[in-house]
Amino acid sequence: MNLYIEGIGFGIIAAASILLGAMGFTLQFGLTNVLNIGYGALMTFGAFSCYLLHVWGVNVWIAVILAGIGTSLLTLLVAKTILTVYVRKGAALFEMAMITFGVALILENTLAAVTRSNTYILNMGLEHAHSIGPIRFTTTQLILVILAVSVFILLDSFLNLTKVGKALRATAVDPDLARASGIATSRIITVAWLMSGFLCGMAGAVFTIDIFTVNAFTGDSLMPLVIVAALMGKAGSVRGAVLASLVLGIVTQVVSIAGASSYDSVVAYGALALALLANPKLLQGGLVAERVQITV
Amino acid sequence: MQDFVSISLVYLGVYALSAWSLNLQFGYAGIINFGWIVFQAVGAYFAAVTSLGPVTSHSYQSYIFGSSLSFPLPLIVGTLAGAVLAAILGFVVLTRKIRSDFVAVIMLVVAIISLQVVVANVSLFNGANGLSGIPQPFNGVMHLSRSGYQWFYVGWMAVICIIVYLGIEWLCRSSWGRSLRAMREDEILATHLGINVQFLRLVVFVIGGGLAAFSGALLVEFLGAWSPDAWSFVETFVVFVAVYIGGRGNNRGAFLGALLVPVIFGVFPSFLPAFGYPGLSSTLQWVVIALLWLVTFYFRPAGILPEGRLIVQRKGMPDVSSMFRRGRQNKEKSMLSEGR
Amino acid sequence: MTNEVSNTGIKAGGAASAIDDSALNRPTPTLVAEGVSFGYGPLKIVDGASLQVGQGEIVVLIGPNGAGKSTLVKGINGQLPLIEGKLTLKGTDLSRISPQARIRHGVGYVPQLRDVFPTLSVWENLEMGGYILSNASVRSRIDEVLEIFPVLAAMRHRKAGALSGGERKMLAIARALMSEPSVLILDEPTSNLAPNVAARVINEVVAGLAARGQAVLMIEQRVEMALAVATWGYVLVQGQVRLAGAASTLRETSDLGSLFFSGGMSIPPASI
Numbered sequence: 001m002n003l004y005i006e007g008i009g010f011g012i013i014a015a016a017s018i019l020l021g022a023m024g025f026t027l028q029f030g031l032t033n034v035l036n037i038g039y040g041a042l043m044t045f046g047a048f049s050c051y052l053l054h055v056w057g058v059n060v061w062i063a064v065i066l067a068g069i070g071t072s073l074l075t076l077l078v079a080k081t082i083l084t085v086y087v088r089k090g091a092a093l094f095e096m097a098m099i100t101f102g103v104a105l106i107l108e109n110t111l112a113a114v115t116r117s118n119t120y121i122l123n124m125g126l127e128h129a130h131s132i133g134p135i136r137f138t139t140t141q142l143i144l145v146i147l148a149v150s151v152f153i154l155l156d157s158f159l160n161l162t163k164v165g166k167a168l169r170a171t172a173v174d175p176d177l178a179r180a181s182g183i184a185t186s187r188i189i190t191v192a193w194l195m196s197g198f199l200c201g202m203a204g205a206v207f208t209i210d211i212f213t214v215n216a217f218t219g220d221s222l223m224p225l226v227i228v229a230a231l232m233g234k235a236g237s238v239r240g241a242v243l244a245s246l247v248l249g250i251v252t253q254v255v256s257i258a259g260a261s262s263y264d265s266v267v268a269y270g271a272l273a274l275a276l277l278a279n280p281k282l283l284q285g286g287l288v289a290e291r292v293q294i295t296v
Numbered sequence: 297m298q299d300f301v302s303i304s305l306v307y308l309g310v311y312a313l314s315a316w317s318l319n320l321q322f323g324y325a326g327i328i329n330f331g332w333i334v335f336q337a338v339g340a341y342f343a344a345v346t347s348l349g350p351v352t353s354h355s356y357q358s359y360i361f362g363s364s365l366s367f368p369l370p371l372i373v374g375t376l377a378g379a380v381l382a383a384i385l386g387f388v389v390l391t392r393k394i395r396s397d398f399v400a401v402i403m404l405v406v407a408i409i410s411l412q413v414v415v416a417n418v419s420l421f422n423g424a425n426g427l428s429g430i431p432q433p434f435n436g437v438m439h440l441s442r443s444g445y446q447w448f449y450v451g452w453m454a455v456i457c458i459i460v461y462l463g464i465e466w467l468c469r470s471s472w473g474r475s476l477r478a479m480r481e482d483e484i485l486a487t488h489l490g491i492n493v494q495f496l497r498l499v500v501f502v503i504g505g506g507l508a509a510f511s512g513a514l515l516v517e518f519l520g521a522w523s524p525d526a527w528s529f530v531e532t533f534v535v536f537v538a539v540y541i542g543g544r545g546n547n548r549g550a551f552l553g554a555l556l557v558p559v560i561f562g563v564f565p566s567f568l569p570a571f572g573y574p575g576l577s578s579t580l581q582w583v584v585i586a587l588l589w590l591v592t593f594y595f596r597p598a599g600i601l602p603e604g605r606l607i608v609q610r611k612g613m614p615d616v617s618s619m620f621r622r623g624r625q626n627k628e629k630s631m632l633s634e635g636r
Numbered sequence: 637m638t639n640e641v642s643n644t645g646i647k648a649g650g651a652a653s654a655i656d657d658s659a660l661n662r663p664t665p666t667l668v669a670e671g672v673s674f675g676y677g678p679l680k681i682v683d684g685a686s687l688q689v690g691q692g693e694i695v696v697l698i699g700p701n702g703a704g705k706s707t708l709v710k711g712i713n714g715q716l717p718l719i720e721g722k723l724t725l726k727g728t729d730l731s732r733i734s735p736q737a738r739i740r741h742g743v744g745y746v747p748q749l750r751d752v753f754p755t756l757s758v759w760e761n762l763e764m765g766g767y768i769l770s771n772a773s774v775r776s777r778i779d780e781v782l783e784i785f786p787v788l789a790a791m792r793h794r795k796a797g798a799l800s801g802g803e804r805k806m807l808a809i810a811r812a813l814m815s816e817p818s819v820l821i822l823d824e825p826t827s828n829l830a831p832n833v834a835a836r837v838i839n840e841v842v843a844g845l846a847a848r849g850q851a852v853l854m855i856e857q858r859v860e861m862a863l864a865v866a867t868w869g870y871v872l873v874q875g876q877v878r879l880a881g882a883a884s885t886l887r888e889t890s891d892l893g894s895l896f897f898s899g900g901m902s903i904p905p906a907s908i
Contacts, residue, residue: 035397082590089597093397094328099593101533105586112579163763163771170753170764177750180713182739182768182815224408227401265412269405 002134007254009135015249016148017207021226022233022241023155024199030172030236031192033294034083035097038104039200039226042078043219044111046071046201047208051122060124061143064205071201072194078103079193083296096294112216119215122208144206151202152242155195159238168192172236175295189295224265225252228272247271302446306518309453311557313511314535315542315550316464320504321382322536323545324468324476325497327389330400331407332508332532335378339509340516340526341414343374344427347517357422357429367433371513378509379502386501390494404529415524426523433517449518456514460507464547467503472496477545530582537589543599552601560585662868663690666742666851667712667819672721673875674704674711680719681707683875687853689819694842694852696862696883699872705855706748708872709823712853713745714738726818740768744817748824748855751808754797758788761796761807765814781810784844802833806841813845820845822854826861834858838865863887 025039046067053063086099127138159165171178171188178185207222208214229248233240251271252264314336321329329335342361347370350362365373385406389399415424432445440448467473479493516522538557543549560581592599665688674682682704689695697705710716712723714735723730728741739745753761762781766774782789785806791799796807805825812820822842826834838858843865846852856862863869869886871879879886 035401085594089594091593091597093395094330094400095593097397097400098533098536099590101529102586102589105530105533105582106590109579109582109586113576113583116573117575117579163767166756166760166763167767170756170760173753173755174750176715177747177753178764179736180739180745180747181764181811182736183764184736260416263412263416266409269409272405 003257004254005134006136007257008250009132009137010257011250011253012246013137013141013145013210013249014253015246016144017203017210017222018225018229018249019148019203019242019245020151020199020206021203021222022229022245023152023238024196024203025226025230026233026236026238026241027168027192027199028196029230031168031189032079032296033093034100034296035093036100037097037223038078038100038107040217040219040223041104041107042071042075042197042200043204043207043222043226044108044214044216045074045219046204047214047218048111048204049201050205050208051120051214054122060209061147064147064202064209067205068198068201071204072197075197075200076190076193079296080190087294087296091294093294108216108220115216117216119213122212122214124209124212140209144210147202147206151199152238155199155238164188164191169236171295185295225249225268228268232272299443299446302443302450305450306446306453307557308554309450309457310511310515310518311535311538311554312457312551313460313507313514315538315554316460316547317504317507317511318535318539319545319547319550320464320467320507321501322539324473325386325501325504326476326479327386327403327497327501328396328400329403329504330529330532330536331385331403331405331410332535333527333529334407334410335381335505335508336512336515336531337410337522337527338381339374339378339512340522341374341421341427341512342377342509343370343513344430344516344522345421346370346373347431348427348429357425357427358419359421359427360419370517371510374513374516375506375510378512379506381509382502382505383498386498386505390498390501404532407527407529407532411524411527424524426521426525427516428521430516430520430522432520453514461547461551467500468547472500476500534585537585540599541588541592543601543603545603546601549599549601549603553599556588560588662688663692665690666726667853668722668724669708669712670722672708672711672723673719674707674716675719676716681875682711682872684721685870685872685875685877686721687870687877687880689851689853691851692846692849693868694846694854694866694883696866696869697853697855697872698857698859698862698869699878703872704875705872706823707875709745709821709853709855712821713743739815739817742816742818744812744815744820746808746812746820746822746825748827752796752799752804752811755795757793757795758799758807759792761811762814765811768815777814777816781813784813785810785841801829802837805829805837809841809845813850817850819851819853822852824855824857826856826858835861838862860887 021039021043025036028034028036028039049067049070050060050063053066054060058066082103083096083099086096091099124140127140129136129138130142131137157165159169167178167183167188168191170181171183171185171192175185178188203222203226204219208218225245225248229244230241232244232248233242248268248271251267255264255267314332317335318329318332321327321332345359345361346363346365348359348362349364351358385403389402394402414421417423421427432449434448438445438448468477475493476496479497512522534557538553539550540553541556542551542553596602667687667689669685669687671684671686672682673680673684685704685708687695687697697708699705707716711718712730714730714733718731725738725742730738730741730743733741753764756764759778762778763774766777769777782792787803788807788810791803796804799807809820809822809825825837825842829837838856838861842852842854846867854862854866863883863886866883869879869881869883870877871886879889881889
């Protein structure tokens with residue numbers, strides 16, 4: 001039994017990186033309708049940035065923030081240059097998804113070529129262990145969880161209490177009506193790209209700190225869970241993404257402990273399928289082939 | 297050197313069948329199958345387990361079934377397996393109205409889950425190590441050298457490709473094919489015309505699935521081995537890119553696209569002088585194919601050999617065809633945020 | 637309501653005819669469209685239409701389906717580029733102004749279907765309606781608007797998607813009013829509403845707004861109901877204004893129905 005409680009503990013820690021990634025993904029997807037399969041590559045960029053900064057002597061937690069900033073800029077660049085180009089050409093939804101995958105291939109394989117496909121170790125040094133009941137964790141893991149929770153609270157407040165945050169939510173729901181209300185939707189979308197890119201970079205950095213390693217494809221191992229968590233919560237709903245991340249984090253760790261770790265993807269997708277079956281409206285029109293607008 | 301030519305030609309044949317199968321599923325049935333590779337894998341696996349012979353205590357690999365059917369039965373079994381899988385998945389997806397990128401992701405998820413299940417369950421298809429030692433058809437009978445057999449297989453693939461091409465062209469030019477093509481652009485019209493269209497789409501999807509599985513079965517009989525390494529999303533991506541670059545919706549275009557794949561992955565690396573570290577060229581391959589995809593989609597979104605457009609021009613009405621010459625008119629056409 | 641005599645009436649640019657000379661009693665126009673055309677590519681869906689709306693007027697745009705009413709309104713809103721003609725609001729040329737800036741010049745638009753932000757609360761919807769206002773004045777403006785719609789005041793924190801049809805349409809109109817628009821454009825406000833609710837929206841809400849001096853341009857399919865409360869009407873058929881006149885006169889026109897159904901002209905065009 002204790003083993004399972006431990007699993008829950010690990011799950012909460014794992015959820016920290018999923019959570020950050022899912023919040024970013026759902027913001028991106030909710031606002032632009034682009035299913036960004038290149039998200040994993042961007043997380044890899046965040047992970048690598050954090051690693052490099054750490055190696056160069058920067059405090060690791062500052063490195064996480066800087067990695068987030070760097071990734072946000074890269075995301076905006078990719079969105080405004082590459083994605084916009086194809087949207088202007090009239091690309092369909094799934095074609096945009098393929099475009100993002102193409103960009104990801106280029107980013108990650110170039111990185112792999114430069115790093116000779118090496119895997120690097122992020123050395124956090126000797127850690128002090130704490131425990132709450134049967135759950136054991138290090139200081140780093142504690143900070144990770146606190147960081148993720150703080151970011152969530154900040155983001156949630158921003159979306160619900162500030163004018164720009166509400167304009168973001170409005171644009172996500174109905175860009176035409178937002179424009180009719182005088183909201184500068186293109187500026188709002190820029191904000192969305194920057195914010196989601198920041199979260200994405202942080203997610204990659206946090207993930208790499210959690211698993212101690214980084215290589216050219218690190219983000220790809222986190223990405224499926226991130227996308228599932230984001231889609232399980234309503235598209236564009238940050239709270240939903242957080243809840244789903246917690247569920248996924250805990251479930252996959254518990255499944256691992258129960259001895260079926262090779263099935264963790266199955267479990268994750270099964271959870272998504274169950275969530276969808278239970279509430280088909282969860283994807284907010286995502287399951288209906290209506291005319292969907294892509295705004296980048 | 298010769299080996300490399302014959303092997304490339306066999307791969308050309310396999311990719312041609314793959315591209316045609318994807319073209320059927322995507323261009324005619326209108327299902328964006330990001331999990332396409334799972335069909336090829338199913339065909340490969342089922343052909344393998346029906347020709348490897350039963351699992352004995354001496355076997356170094358474990359798998360289900362295990363019969364020693366003789367040619368061409370394993371091929372048929374493999375194809376049918378793909379068709380059945382396509383029937384199930386196609387039914388699930390076609391009975392709901394789902395937006396295109398979600399369909400793509402759902403199919404992708406199916407592929408990922410299947411991959412995990414196979415890797416985790418060694419008793420199914422020998423898990424991560426995959427299957428090997430699959431007998432090559434006619435090899436025992438003909439006593440050809442290794443390269444001789446490869447050339448034989450080239451001929452075998454050529455015959456198959458010609459037959460399949462004729463079959464598919466007939467299907468696509470039939471009234472079924474033409475109505476599907478028309479329906480493809482307009483889902484609302486299709487639904488209003490009723491269940492028949494959905495059934496037709498399912499049939500075409502199943503044929504595509506069977507064809508994909510057939511390609512897998514043929515490939516596994518050539519290679520003698522198949523493992524989970526061979527089925528990741530990038531494989532599907534490659535076939536999609538081939539179809540897109542060559543020209544969607546038409547089979548000659550798909551063949552042209554299929555030509556690109558062995559060229560890039562076979563010819564290109566072998567002509568590069570060995571540089572960098574081992575494995576660099578295989579990494580760079582992906583960059584090349586991704587760049588090729590992005591560039592081609594930008595300059596020629598319809599592909600090198602686009603399908604002809606069906607335009608109905610009524611006398612006396614404004615010139616409709618000029619509206620279609622500018623860019624692509626697509627059901628899910630995107631709009632920019634400003635000034636429209 | 638001003639008593640100034642306006643001499644623009646309907647320009648002879650479109651094949652329109654005025655039935656009587658009550659055009660002379662209309663207030664100074666706020667919104668003026670002169671011979672405007674909107675469409676997609678070479679196809680003109682609205683062809684040389686002219687209309688005007690002044691303070692306190694309820695101007696109704698009616699016509700058969702496909703006549704181009706929604707297109708005309710979308711054009712005024714900026715969602716379609718102006719192919720030809722002139723479009724001004726309080727003297728400002730609208731055609732140079734992007735859709736999201738038109739609200740700053742006084743266009744208040746209530747779409748037919750997607751007219752509120754369903755996941756935002758009533759309060760937040762109004763806040764978004766007042767996006768262009770300064771932070772200081774938003775609160776007081778919301779209070780002012782809620783006085784017009786006391787029903788909404790009671791549920792300010794409810795999600796807009798949870799409102800009933802009538803409440804939702806009131807919120808949609810309230811949202812548009814937040815920016816104190818010079819002209820309020822309503823695209824089929826009563827579609828999807830039950831008849832009694834529709835009656836309340838038209839007879840109480842819209843009429844009440846006009847009584848306070850709001851210029852209202854309204855597309856409506858419920859012709860009888862709309863003409864009962866309107867001051868002026870334009871009949872749009874196949875993209876052109878075929879008929880224009882005081883609502884009371886239009887109500888009495890017996891050929892109105894045939895205009896709708898035949899798509900042809902039963903009244904020969906006459907220039908004013």
